[in-house]
Amino acid sequence: VAGASGVFRGAAAIVGAADLASPTGSLDRTARAVEVEVAYAALADAGLRLDDVDALFTAGGGLHTVDLAEYLGIAPLYTDGTRIGGASFEAHVEHATAAIACGLCEVALVVYAETPRSDAQAGLTRDLTANLGDRCREWELPSGIPLPMGAYALAASAHMARFGTSPEALASIAVTTRRWAAGNDRARYRSPITVEDVLASPMVAEPLHRLDCCVVTDGGGAIVLASATRARDLRHPPVLVLGAATAHTHLNVSQMPDPTITPGALTGPRALAIAGMSVDDLDVVELYDSFTITPLLALEDLGFCAKGEGGPFVLETGLGPGGRLPTNTSGGGLSYTHPGMFGIFLLVEATCQLRGTAGVRQVPGANVALAHGMGGVLSAASTVVLGSEATR
Amino acid sequence: MTARSVPPASRLSEPFWAATRDRRLVVAWCADCGGVLGYPRERCPSCGGSAIEWRPASGRGRVVAATTVHRNPDPAWAGRAPYTVCLVELTEGPRLLSSPPLGHDQAAVDVGTAVEVAWEPLEDGRAYPWFRPVPGGIPREDGPQVE
Numbered sequence: 249v250a251g252a253s254g255v256f257r258g259a260a261a262i263v264g265a266a267d268l269a270s271p272t273g274s275l276d277r278t279a280r281a282v283e284v285e286v287a288y289a290a291l292a293d294a295g296l297r298l299d300d301v302d303a304l305f306t307a308g309g310g311l312h313t314v315d316l317a318e319y320l321g322i323a324p325l326y327t328d329g330t331r332i333g334g335a336s337f338e339a340h341v342e343h344a345t346a347a348i349a350c351g352l353c354e355v356a357l358v359v360y361a362e363t364p365r366s367d368a369q370a371g372l373t374r375d376l377t378a379n380l381g382d383r384c385r386e387w388e389l390p391s392g393i394p395l396p397m398g399a400y401a402l403a404a405s406a407h408m409a410r411f412g413t414s415p416e417a418l419a420s421i422a423v424t425t426r427r428w429a430a431g432n433d434r435a436r437y438r439s440p441i442t443v444e445d446v447l448a449s450p451m452v453a454e455p456l457h458r459l460d461c462c463v464v465t466d467g468g469g470a471i472v473l474a475s476a477t478r479a480r481d482l483r484h485p486p487v488l489v490l491g492a493a494t495a496h497t498h499l500n501v502s503q504m505p506d507p508t509i510t511p512g513a514l515t516g517p518r519a520l521a522i523a524g525m526s527v528d529d530l531d532v533v534e535l536y537d538s539f540t541i542t543p544l545l546a547l548e549d550l551g552f553c554a555k556g557e558g559g560p561f562v563l564e565t566g567l568g569p570g571g572r573l574p575t576n577t578s579g580g581g582l583s584y585t586h587p588g589m590f591g592i593f594l595l596v597e598a599t600c601q602l603r604g605t606a607g608v609r610q611v612p613g614a615n616v617a618l619a620h621g622m623g624g625v626l627s628a629a630s631t632v633v634l635g636s637e638a639t640r
Numbered sequence: 641m642t643a644r645s646v647p648p649a650s651r652l653s654e655p656f657w658a659a660t661r662d663r664r665l666v667v668a669w670c671a672d673c674g675g676v677l678g679y680p681r682e683r684c685p686s687c688g689g690s691a692i693e694w695r696p697a698s699g700r701g702r703v704v705a706a707t708t709v710h711r712n713p714d715p716a717w718a719g720r721a722p723y724t725v726c727l728v729e730l731t732e733g734p735r736l737l738s739s740p741p742l743g744h745d746q747a748a749v750d751v752g753t754a755v756e757v758a759w760e761p762l763e764d765g766r767a768y769p770w771f772r773p774v775p776g777g778i779p780r781e782d783g784p785q786v787e
Binding site for chain 2: 382383385386387388390391392393394398401402403404405406408409410450451452453454455456501502503507
């Protein structure tokens with residue numbers, strides 16, 4: 249990894265970012281319409297045009313990049329449909345930066361949208377197990393495990409049994425995330441909640457309550473990456489890609505090497521090593537929060553605390569506004585939006601924080617941010633370290 | 641409320657499901673490295689060996705993780721809730737997900753509980769292996785069960 253640092257660190261920057269969500273949870277339009285809207289918005293934010301794009305990254309099914317490129321009217325010379333669930337877009341940043349560093353492309357567009365609420369209202373149902381393979385259908389689904397939620401519940405149960413992690417510690421993550429959502433006028437839920445509210449909400453899959461689970465909403469987001477050279481002349485100060493790493497360890501929860509350890513234990517140290525940084529250098533942290541257990545495991549695996557100490561850590565550290573470790577400043581998947589793959593929103597929010605444009609949610613003087621995606625059933629992780637010009 | 645649905649056996653898994661007709665639990669081993677495979681596959685994930693051996697399993701293990709499901713959007717399961725799904729580690733090493741048949745005690749099971757296999761008949765003559773607590777637990781030195 250040390251060798252990668254020299255060519256990778258700072259080779260590319262996020263120069264444009266946009267996301268779209270509604271407090272109602274519904275955008276009342278197709279996913280394709282949202283993709284087009286956020287793609288144009290991110291390019292406008294960068295001060296670039298569609299003509300400037302020479303690389304396209306998406307994570308949908310089918311020949312998604314091929315389909316979307318035709319629809320937008322572009323012929324990208326670099327294409328990447330990496331689809332690893334919620335961590336897809338962090339992997340796209342890694343891959344785009346590597347491609348830009350090699351000179352294979354110069355301006356990369358990453359696009360995502362899903363509209364589960366509008367689809368449901370139109371009578372369309374989503375098969376949440378569509379991503380799971382024949383092994384899951386033969387060896388796991390006959391047990392009645394609801395996926396993906398049940399797998400996260402199993403991980404939480406193992407963590408509680410082994411380390412004594414309390415339901416209150418998990419609930420506290422929903423509470424601090426909701427405090428951030430209060431400052432996001434597009435968040436699905438903004439009213440304050442307490443630990444008692446979370447624990448009193450209906451049990452969904454023990455030990456996870458309804459308020460331990462992400463929302464289900466329409467939404468989309470896009471980012472534009474450009475070479476560091478190109479980035480200098482654009483509208484906003486560049487948000488440099490300092491380090492990135494991706495890993496996956498299993499698809500089925502029964503095959504997870506240890507139900508309390510995620511592939512974030514591989515990606516966090518690697519991404520930070522490429523960036524030449526430690527967790528102490530991070531000013532703001534955006535961690536995938538499909539369920540409250542997800543960021544708790546990430547905090548341990550990324551190295552903010554030792555394995556097993558996530559419960560006491562979240563209770564003592566202060567992840568909310570004004571806290572010692574500002575975490576999930578957009579309101580997260582728990583309160584802001586979660587169309588299915590939240591990873592793009594982590595990157596958009598980190599970009600806003602490093603530009604200093606996050607409004608009432610702004611973490612003062614934020615120079616280094618981490619975005620950590622998680623896909624599948626704690627299966628695939630991708631970590632991106634981003635920095636302002638000051639970190640170049 | 642529908643019966644538990646289990647897909648037909650694949651070419652690889654046929655010996656596993658055939659054994660369930662006699663209420664026998666078998667596990668796939670690699671004859672080359674002596675490692676256990678978990679679900680069967682063409683090549684051993686540890687050594688790349690291609691000689692799979694199906695051997696009788698003890699039918700015993702411990703609960704590694706457990707969740708009592710109160711809500712499942714799948715209509716086949718929605719009416720059964722609450723029910724408990726356990727991640728069981730067999731004494732031989734592989735992990736399986738398991739839940740009790742309809743009508744059995746669906747109470748929560750603690751992580752660490754010693755369990756043993758039980759069988760739920762399927763309509764096609766196969767049986768679904770599920771795991772129930774062993775009264776008094778299992779002594780650690782318990783070896784494979786002789787058929």
